[in-house]
Amino acid sequence: MSNPQNPQPKNLYCYGCEKEKPIHSFSKTQITKAVSNIHNPYAPSGRTTKRHHTLCKQCTPQQNNNLTCMICTKTMPLEKFAKAQRKNAEKARCLSCMKKRNEEDPSDSEDGYSDEDDSYEKRETWDDIL
Template sequence: MRKKDLEATKHFFWVAGGRPTFKTLQCVFCKEEKPLEEFSEMQVAKATFDLHAPALTNVDVKLISCLKCTAPPRETLTCCKCSKTKPLDQFARVQRRNAERPRCLKCMKKHRDEDVNDSDPDYSSDGSSLSETWDDYS
């Protein structure tokens, strides 16, 4: 498409340097043309022509979704050990990325403190057996 053809469309306007900038974008989910304010900065940056990108990068079709169609950020996770739903600050960053099987900080501490090779039951100072469960750490 020639520069003159692009100037006539409602989707682009030209800035200094001769590179196109979008006025509106189409959401891939709701299929509506929306102004840039209805997209996150990351989505707008993803759709923008990158002058320094490798060849053919700007030719690829970009899948852009508006704020309304984008899922809200996750605020809680459920620990796979204690099965409790907790806020994100009670999970390590690595565990937050592992959304399939996250372990909370308390369960990670218990796992780290356990002796994997110890098969004998723990005994208290009075000689009675201790039976700790995952719930004791919650």
């Protein structure tokens, strides 16, 4: 990992805990970001244009492994959600709720109008819940 043309510093500053820490406290990605901030004679203006704020391993946020279904309000692991539902965590619906919605009788009219007795009755639909 050591490059004689561009030596690595022994310590790096963590912007999360605002402390100088030894380099082994940082991930390889964070070290690469920090080293890109150091003067680079081969870069057009001598350094990269973006200033990276490095975070140590303790301050780096962890991946979220659970989501809460907006329909049944249960918190479940990501495997219980479709990949498309995981993209918007606030509106995520679990696979079982999605299955229930797909299994609803498509012949039910959404407006609640019944042909049998020509009466209008209000039924709760998925749009009412959302």
